[in-house]
Amino acid sequence: MKNNFLRLILFLFTTVVFAQVNQVSVVSNSEGMKLVVNGEDFMINGMNWDYIPIGTNTVNADFWNKSDDVIKAALDTEMSLLKNMNVNVIRQYTGVPAKWIQYIYENYGIYTMLNHSFGRYGLTLDGVWTPVTKYSEARTQEFLMAEVENLVNGYKNTPGLLLYLLGNENNYGLFWAGAETEDFPDSEEEKKFIGESRGKYDV
Structure with a gap:
């Protein structure tokens, strides 16, 4: 399992550094660790962001399946406010189309950290729902590794994609x-x- 996760980290690091328009790296030295974007130290002023109109919830909002006009109008309103607050990174969950990550970045200078739940809320394996993810199982590890690899390949070369986040407070789900x-x-x-x-x- 350790070797699998080491390969995953190396894969993600390589993808983040070389697959995006911008160069992103984590530098570790005697002073600690820091994020470097395009050769300059980068301080994240970030927040979690999602668009859930009144009367909807995270399950039925279905924001990214709305028309482009609706999505653009919402993003223009929201991202203008965030930019005014000096937000430079937002955490978004998987499912956001790459073109909107690019739109947010190119129009408002706001990067996206893309969050994959990584089994936090259970998994469907071989057609069977598993409510509590068993990370020690080889089958589970293979499934999660394949999901993340597909995720990274799917968002490859997306301007504005800064980082990947795997999991969401997974320790609370153990x-x-x-x-x-x-x-x-x-x-x-x-x-x-x-x-x-x-x-x-x-x-």
């Missing part, structure tokens, strides 16, 4: 086994995974 819940693991592998996770996340 389920522990223990005496309190009497939800004991079924296999030695699960015990090991749960024990390592508990040690990593408990405070």
Whole structure:
């Protein structure tokens, strides 16, 4: 699993640096880590952004399937406000068409960090819904790696795409086994995974 994620990080890093119009890199030195865009240090003044009109919710808003005129009018209103606030990066979820990431960047100078849930809310594997993602399973790892690879290929060469974000507070979606819940693991592998996770996340 470790090797798979190392390959994923290298793949994403290579794609971010070389596939976009701008050069993006994370520089690590004795002073710490910093984001560098086109050779200049870059401070993110960002926020989470989504467009959900009154009377709709995140499920049925279906914003990106509206007509181009409706989307453009909404973006022009929203991005003007964000630019006035000195926002330079927004986090958007997967599903936004690449052309609108480019539109936001070229017209308002605002980059996008694209967020893939990475199994945070469950997965459908081989036609079966799995509400709690088991990251220790090879099948799950292969599925997630393939999804992210397709995502990166799909957004390749999109101006304004700054970073990818994998997951969304995934630690809140983990389920522990223990005496309190009497939800004991079924296999030695699960015990090991749960024990390592508990040690990593408990405070």
